[in-house]
Amino acid sequence: MSTPLRLIFMGTPDFAVPTLETLLALPEARVVAVVTGPDRPAGRGRQLQASAVKQAALAHSLPVLQPTNLKDSGFQEELRSYAADLQVVVAFRMLPEAVWNMPRLGSVNIHGSLLPQYRGAAPINWALMHGDQETGVTSFFLRHEIDTGDLILQEKLAITPDDDFGSVYDKLKVLGAQLAARTVAAIAAGTAPSTPQPTAPDGLRPAPKLTxxxxxxxxxxxxxxxxxxxxxxxxxxxxxxxxxxxxxxxxxxxxxxxxxxxxxxxxxxxxxxxxxxxxxxxxxxxxxxxxxxxxxxxxxxxxxxxxxxxx
CATH class of the missing domain: 3.10.25.10 (Formyl transferase, C-terminal domain)
Incomplete structure (x- = not known):
């Protein structure tokens, strides 16, 4: 068997945790470090609380990086020291090119929609608010503009009349983990597709941040x-x-x-x-x-x- 890919995982909320857990069990890859958001005040006492991803990473004794500025040269130097082959990103901040282009195989994002539909920060919410009967998850290679990189794989999910944001969120975080495993395995085998997204598709619905x-x-x-x-x-x-x-x-x-x-x-x-x-x-x-x-x-x-x- 070939040497497992060295992975950096990037994510913050609980939506990203199943993907991290799944990648840790993947024979084709080895997670060497995790990048997540800084600890934030939470609860009545406003005590600092680690992100769900940080808690999962520490449970597996993984190195954790928590940059406040992704363009900081010190952070980028530390990130480079892990010599990652690939970065997997789930529910994280927008990355500068110096970060997403750092690994030799680039960076892959797992997005909660069937791209190119619902590019943006809140794809699950907007699919439900538009009354869609189907959604899914997409893996794609990160590029300059948000959610526009070449598509790798997709997995569909039916939306039932009883579903709401919470139930679809829970289903997609599991489906996203499965898709991430298939994606990384395909990249490791050199068989991953890379399909450009249409530049101006008809009927495109965005998924902007909720206000x-x-x-x-x-x-x-x-x-x-x-x-x-x-x-x-x-x-x-x-x-x-x-x-x-x-x-x-x-x-x-x-x-x-x-x-x-x-x-x-x-x-x-x-x-x-x-x-x-x-x-x-x-x-x-x-x-x-x-x-x-x-x-x-x-x-x-x-x-x-x-x-x-x-x-």
């Missing part, structure tokens, strides 16, 4: 569109609206009700016990799981038992 405005529910839209928006942002950061009394309400689950209404879009209605809804452009949005500011997430039935509403 607070992304989560605001606009009841002049259709009920189905609002359901997809809620699914795409649940459980975090969560879609939100304001009750008629001004209190902020997060919405985690809802369903579209196709019922004619002569009331203005944005009109609230409740029976005070089990049902809470808002009129939309073409029917009703029936809320199922919500969270009032300062309270926990709960079913609408629980919410109505403990909250007085006056419309």
């Amino acid at each position: 607070k405005e992304t989560g605001r529910l606009d009841f002049s839209r259709s009920a189905a569109e609002l359901v997809n928006q809620i699914r795409g942002l649940s459980p975090a950061p969560a879609a939100y609206t304001a009750l008629p009394d001004g209190r902020s309400l997060k919405v985690f689950r809802a369903e579209a009700v196709d019922a004619a209404s002569d009331t203005q879009a944005g009109t609230w209605s409740t029976d005070g016990r089990q049902s809470l809804g808002v009129t939309t452009s073409n029917g009703w949005l029936k809320l199922l799981e919500v969270q009032l500011e300062g309270k926990k997430r709960m079913s609408v039935e629980e919410f109505l038992r403990g909250t007085k509403l006056t419309f």
